[in-house]
Amino acid sequence: MYTSGISMFDFQTMPTDKDTLYSVALDQVTDFRFDDQVARVFPDMIKRSVPGYSHIIAMIGVLANQYAQPDSQLYDLGSSLGAASLAMRHRVQTPGVRIVAVDNSQAMLDRARDFLESEDLPVPVECLCADITELDLERASFVVLNFTLQFIAPQHRSQTLSRIYSGMLPGAALILSEKLCFDDPQQDALLSKHHHDFKRANGYSDLEISQKRQAIEHVMLPETAQTHIDRLHAVGFKHVSQWFQSFNFASFIAIK
């Protein structure tokens, strides 16, 4: 069968239950954790919560094929169920590359492994349960932090990026996608409102939106675009560009 276009290669094929985790009023909303309950519904949750997610995943595949160097490694840090790994695996044609998908949630990684191992493709993928703040990368030509850095404590972000940078080859690229906040309170409120409109349009109720926001507010700490750009430069990246934004969600590319 002839297939064309990038959408064939994204996370849409991943099995998922519908996300109803915050649909009934909870006595107490506890801090969000990437546990088995979340892993079960994750593809549905992220697609209905992050504007532009499927586009970013598809572009990660396209960009990985541009930056992958022969006999190097491609890293998917905070891989969750491996959507970015999957996109890279389907796109990259460079000889001798392997993908390393890293997450510190065993529940996420078990599902990612089941899914990635069921595929029969030439590019090998290793699924590693590890904390990315303590990881040493080797011969990395392409690194993905797709909505992961926002879960790392702000005081550890520079050091984590420096560590990543030192494991990257000259000319290698890092993709950093994040939820943003804005210095201007009006802009911040407007884009946050539009994000909630997006979630409502995807079937989340006001109760679900507000309980999820409570669960995530101490766990996921967004920063401004300028903070990310300045930090990437300070770590040593030569070129930094913001290549995507939808409401308060953005993605940057940084080249060593």
Ligand code: GEK
């Ligand atoms: C995607 N990138 O679908 N070490 C390793 N993993 C971590 C750490 C850490 N210190 N902290 C958080 N995580 C994915 C989506 S989700 C984003 C990424 C979201 C992991 C955590 O377990 C979770 O799987 C992931 O980072 C964040 O393209 O849910 O908004």
